[in-house]
Amino acid sequence: MCKEIVMPKNDSITLNRMDYSSGIAVGIWNGSTPGIIKALSPHRHDHYTCMLIEADQLEVVFDFKHLTMPVGTLFISPPGQVHQILETLSATGCYLSFESRHIGRTAQTSLDNLLEETLIIALSNNERDWFRTIFDSMMKLQDLNDIAYRQVEEPLLSAFIEQAVLCYERQLFINPESISLRSISLTKEFRNLVKSHFRSIKRPFEYAEKLNITVGHLSDTVKKVTGSSASELIQKEVMNEALRLLYYTEVSIKEISYQLGYQDTKYFIRLFSKKAGCSPSEYRKKYAKNSDQILDH
Numbered sequence: 001m002c003k004e005i006v007m008p009k010n011d012s013i014t015l016n017r018m019d020y021s022s023g024i025a026v027g028i029w030n031g032s033t034p035g036i037i038k039a040l041s042p043h044r045h046d047h048y049t050c051m052l053i054e055a056d057q058l059e060v061v062f063d064f065k066h067l068t069m070p071v072g073t074l075f076i077s078p079p080g081q082v083h084q085i086l087e088t089l090s091a092t093g094c095y096l097s098f099e100s101r102h103i104g105r106t107a108q109t110s111l112d113n114l115l116e117e118t119l120i121i122a123l124s125n126n127e128r129d130w131f132r133t134i135f136d137s138m139m140k141l142q143d144l145n146d147i148a149y150r151q152v153e154e155p156l157l158s159a160f161i162e163q164a165v166l167c168y169e170r171q172l173f174i175n176p177e178s179i180s181l182r183s184i185s186l187t188k189e190f191r192n193l194v195k196s197h198f199r200s201i202k203r204p205f206e207y208a209e210k211l212n213i214t215v216g217h218l219s220d221t222v223k224k225v226t227g228s229s230a231s232e233l234i235q236k237e238v239m240n241e242a243l244r245l246l247y248y249t250e251v252s253i254k255e256i257s258y259q260l261g262y263q264d265t266k267y268f269i270r271l272f273s274k275k276a277g278c279s280p281s282e283y284r285k286k287y288a289k290n291s292d293q294i295l296d297h
Contacts, residue, residue: 013042013043013044013082013244013245013248013249014038014041014042014043014044015043015044015045015046016038016043016044016045016046017045017046017047018045018046018047018097018098018099023098023099023101023102024096024097024098024099024102024138024153024157025095025096025097025098026094026095026096026097026135026138026139026142027094027095027139028092028093028094028095028139029051029092029093029094029095030088030090030091030092031088031089031090031091031092035095036085036088039083039084039085040084040085040086041084042061042082042083042084042248043082043083043084044079044080044081044082044083045077045079045080045081045097046079046080047079047097047098047099047100048076048077048078048079048097048098048099048100049076049077049095049096049097050074050075050076050077050095050096050097050098050160050164051074051075051093051094051095051096052073052074052093052094052095052123052128052131052132052135053069053070053071053072053073053074053091053092053093054071054072054092054093054094054132055071055090055091055092055093056071056088056089056090056091056092057069057070057071057089057091058073058085058087058088058089058091058093059085059086059087059088059089060075060083060084060085060086061083061084061086062077062081062082062083062117062118063081063082063083063117063240063244064243064247066086067120069120070122072122072123072124072125072128073120073121073122073123074119074120074121074123074128074131074164074167075118075119075120075121076111076118076119076161076164077118078111078117078118080195081117081118082244082248094132094135096135096138096157096160098157102150102153102154102157103154103157103158103161104154104155104158106158106162107157107158107159107161107162109185110161110162110165111161111165112185112188112189112192114165114168114188119164119165119168121164121167121168121171122171123167127163127167130163131160131163131164134156134159134160137156138153138156138157141153141156179224179225183221183224183225184225186211186213186218186221187221187222187225187226189211190207190211190218190222190230190233191233193207193210193211194207194233194234194237195237198234198237198238198241198260198261199241199259199260199261200261201234202234202238202261203234204218204219204229204230204231204234207230207234215230218230235275238260238261239272239275239276241259241260242256242260242272242280243276243283245259246280246283246284246287247284247287253265253268253269253280253281253284256268256280257269268280
């Protein structure tokens, strides 16, 4: 089960928290499910969310990217991402929400080694049947046992994640030997640190210190794995959050500047304008006031 809270006044994007007493939630959804109705408004989660579309299609926005998900699509959304369901039509399917503490170390490593934020997988019929079996097994555990037996539930969840990663890699024809796992792991660790600290830390060498490596090694590794520099990834995280706040909230530009770690609002405006090609106020006027326009980044 999830409980809905509204974030403090300085950030009005809704945050759905996982009920700590459960930590894992699984079930069937359709257009009238309360959680789906809440998802029609922009929100974040503090946990992972998986959905399998089994009938019709789902119209979804992940951080400004508008996607149509047909039958047989499985997606796994990470904590912190802003998303919104635009249209459920007559879609139905299964959902699975979980905190990372409930998956095994190998499954967590598999997720960490992926460079994309969200896994979106077009399943084959055989894959779809397998995942539905896992959904059914986890749901039946709720009836089979009076309480949640984690020693049974968690291995099923870990197997679910491991298989999802395998399906995703096959879909993209990823060759895990093309780049060392250590390089991928280090890059993901850097990106996770950036997500946690981008408001206060803007310089690559400070992240290198946290990782106990040289800034040169960090820069070379990140560039090899992602094609972008460490500085560019830091700036991208700052820009993504600025765009979210401009698009989804009415927080003032001065307050957004402060939230992102810039005491000098004029400097923030210059930086934003250089990256986005328009000022924050121009962006908000052009996009945030027109719900039919979704910016694809």
